[in-house]
Amino acid sequence: MTNGRHVLSLLALSTILVAAFPRVASAHKASDAFVSASVDGAEIALRWDVSLRDLDIAIGLDGDGDGAITWNEVVARDADIHAFVDGRLEVRGDGAPCPASLTRSGTASRSDGGYLVFRGTAICAQAPARIALASTFLFDDDPQHRAIVTVTRAGKSETRILDAIHREGEVSFADYPRDGAHARRVAFAFALWAVFAASMLGLTFVTLRERRTSP
Amino acid sequence: MTLRWTTLRAASFVVFLTATVSAIGTWIGASRIPRAPDLPPVTVPASGGDVVDILPPGSSDPSLARARELKKALRKSPADARLAVELAEVDLGLARRTGEPRFVGQAEAALRAFGTMADPPLPVLLARATLRQNLHDFDAALMDLGAVLVKDPKNAQAWLTRAVVQTVRGEYDAAAASCDHLFGLVPARVATTCAANVDSLRGRAAPAYEALARAVESDPAASPAERAWIGTSLAEIAHRAGDDRASEAHWAAARDADPSDVYVLGSWADLLLDTGRPAEARTLLRDREAVDALLLRSALGARALGSPDASSLEAALRARFDASRLRGDTVHRREESRFELAFGDPARAKALARANWDVQKEPADMRVLLEAALRTGDPGAAEPVLRFVEATGFEDPVIRALVARLRSPASDAGGSP
Numbered sequence: 278m279t280n281g282r283h284v285l286s287l288l289a290l291s292t293i294l295v296a297a298f299p300r301v302a303s304a305h306k307a308s309d310a311f312v313s314a315s316v317d318g319a320e321i322a323l324r325w326d327v328s329l330r331d332l333d334i335a336i337g338l339d340g341d342g343d344g345a346i347t348w349n350e351v352v353a354r355d356a357d358i359h360a361f362v363d364g365r366l367e368v369r370g371d372g373a374p375c376p377a378s379l380t381r382s383g384t385a386s387r388s389d390g391g392y393l394v395f396r397g398t399a400i401c402a403q404a405p406a407r408i409a410l411a412s413t414f415l416f417d418d419d420p421q422h423r424a425i426v427t428v429t430r431a432g433k434s435e436t437r438i439l440d441a442i443h444r445e446g447e448v449s450f451a452d453y454p455r456d457g458a459h460a461r462r463v464a465f466a467f468a469l470w471a472v473f474a475a476s477m478l479g480l481t482f483v484t485l486r487e488r489r490t491s492p
Numbered sequence: 493m494t495l496r497w498t499t500l501r502a503a504s505f506v507v508f509l510t511a512t513v514s515a516i517g518t519w520i521g522a523s524r525i526p527r528a529p530d531l532p533p534v535t536v537p538a539s540g541g542d543v544v545d546i547l548p549p550g551s552s553d554p555s556l557a558r559a560r561e562l563k564k565a566l567r568k569s570p571a572d573a574r575l576a577v578e579l580a581e582v583d584l585g586l587a588r589r590t591g592e593p594r595f596v597g598q599a600e601a602a603l604r605a606f607g608t609m610a611d612p613p614l615p616v617l618l619a620r621a622t623l624r625q626n627l628h629d630f631d632a633a634l635m636d637l638g639a640v641l642v643k644d645p646k647n648a649q650a651w652l653t654r655a656v657v658q659t660v661r662g663e664y665d666a667a668a669a670s671c672d673h674l675f676g677l678v679p680a681r682v683a684t685t686c687a688a689n690v691d692s693l694r695g696r697a698a699p700a701y702e703a704l705a706r707a708v709e710s711d712p713a714a715s716p717a718e719r720a721w722i723g724t725s726l727a728e729i730a731h732r733a734g735d736d737r738a739s740e741a742h743w744a745a746a747r748d749a750d751p752s753d754v755y756v757l758g759s760w761a762d763l764l765l766d767t768g769r770p771a772e773a774r775t776l777l778r779d780r781e782a783v784d785a786l787l788l789r790s791a792l793g794a795r796a797l798g799s800p801d802a803s804s805l806e807a808a809l810r811a812r813f814d815a816s817r818l819r820g821d822t823v824h825r826r827e828e829s830r831f832e833l834a835f836g837d838p839a840r841a842k843a844l845a846r847a848n849w850d851v852q853k854e855p856a857d858m859r860v861l862l863e864a865a866l867r868t869g870d871p872g873a874a875e876p877v878l879r880f881v882e883a884t885g886f887e888d889p890v891i892r893a894l895v896a897r898l899r900s901p902a903s904d905a906g907g908s909p
Binding site for chain 1: 531532533534535536537539540541542543544545546547549551552556557560563592593594595596597598600601604627782784808811812814815816818819820821824
């Protein structure tokens with residue numbers, strides 16, 4: 278075998294082996310980001326958890342390459358992190374944009390590792406009945422990425438899973454009580470109804486007993 | 493008359509009580525609104541040196557820097573197939589070494605520009621087939637490989653990948669035919685590994701082991717990655733032939749060739765768990781619990797040992813499966829079924845194992861369905877596996893023992909009526 282052929286066969290082999298291993302068998306879940314939006318009138322409190330591992334792959338956080346990301350390493354890349362995430366999350370109320378600014382507020386630990394948490398408030402022009410959240414974060418770098426969006430209003434939560442194809446999720450609250458004050462009005466009305474219903478029940482009971490005891 | 497007034501008083505008291513309680517209850521319920529969903533607490537690290545995340549081993553691999561360079565270059569010239577294929581290969585290699593599926597997604601992004609192309613270049617088709625295999629999209633992978641082989645019938649990589657996918661799907665005759673094409677195209681030891689693996693699944697484990705051992709003896713593997721691959725095959729074939737001692741020696745060799753290989757660690761740990769050595773399994777998996785499949789084995793080992801951390805490992809694993817389900821993943825069904833069988837709900841384990849069987853038919857897939865059927869006293873649920881074992885002559889001793897228990901009329905199948 279000539280030297281040239283040998284090199285060629287080795288090259289071919291290394292490519293073959295990379296491809297042939299049936300081995301990445303579902304090691305753990307792929308990339309997720311978590312968005313939670315709590316609606317109170319025209320204000321929407323946002324929390325956005327972004328995986329530190331995603332940021333490391335994208336811009337490299339592990340400065341010293343020791344396999345552990347420290348808080349210093351995160352803070353040192355603040356500008357790059359913001360450049361990577363800013364403007365990637367949009368909120369709309371009844372179709373109109375609700376401007377939001379998000380700031381880094383700490384870290385959170387989830388089942389698959391550490392997350393960087395951003396928080397902020399989106400302000401809509403008026404209390405919306407439909408809230409849409411759109412993410413353009415990471416889908417172009419990783420089509421397996423999902424954004425798990427939870428919108429909460431008046432105690433009701435709904436979840437939407439955004440992916441590379443469906444990058445926007447809408448939650449409609451038209452049927453729900455609008456806020457705490459509305460819910461208290463409903464409670465008052467219910468209490469009145471309960472008093473009325475119970476009185477009717479009591480009266481019926483008394484009348485029945487009277488009929489039975491009188492000859 | 494006195495009686496009537498007492499009744500009336502009692503009735504009005506009941507009315508008052510009912511109204512008050514319901515009003516208070518509703519009021520409290522309303523004031524609790526709105527309630528935020530449960531979120532993990534946010535902490536601001538007290539010191540800059542605090543570690544906020546541990547990356548999976550291999551993440552500081554130099555190929556990660558290479559991947560970033562290639563990504564930048566590809567952004568500038570997105571139509572460059574050579575750049576795209578190289579990036580996809582680097583990413584898939586990273587995924588294999590780190591056990592981090594994010595790199596599979598990165599590989600998908602690299603090839604996306606060619607995703608809708610009717611007739612992409614051969615290297616793109618090949619890389620896409622491997623990617624699709626990794627995403628458990630076996631139908632699409634076979635389609636890409638078929639397209640490659642029509643254009644280039646001597647493409648060894650396509651035949652080998654096709655054999656692997658066909659084997660996972662339990663199409664052993666087709667897989668053996670694919671392996672046959674490799675003889676003459678690649679070194680004999682590679683073709684023999686392919687063929688021996690398929691043969692060992694068709695009731696010919698002992699001769700397959702002999703043939704492969706002989707082939708490797710005369711022509712040793714060229715690279716550590718290849719040694720790990722061939723070692724894996726030898727270990728699995730030896731186990732199917734009933735020789736666990738030889739199997740363990742091959743697992744050890746495969747691990748030494750590539751210490752980061754997740755597949756090797758998980759399979760070796762299974763052998764240790766099956767042979768009653770949970771402590772050794774835990775030692776083997778130390779510090780690798782970021783990978784779900786390995787955390788599962790750790791949790792099984794901890795429970796067998798009665799370790800104090802058994803319940804925290806179980807909780808961690810449940811949280812990970814919940815997170816996977818939330819995002820709509822279905823590729824973890826085999827592992828989740830095994831988890832439910834050990835720690836949770838056998839009926840759910842059975843449903844997961846059954847759904848998994850429709851997609852993949854490796855020995856581990858047979859095992860979860862057989863065990864779930866036994867546990868739930870429902871031998872009928874295992875019928876597809878029983879037929880499959882019969883048709884292929886599959887001889888793995890663990891699977892055979894489970895089949896025998898399910899078939900015996902006095903089976904301990906949960907005392908079903």
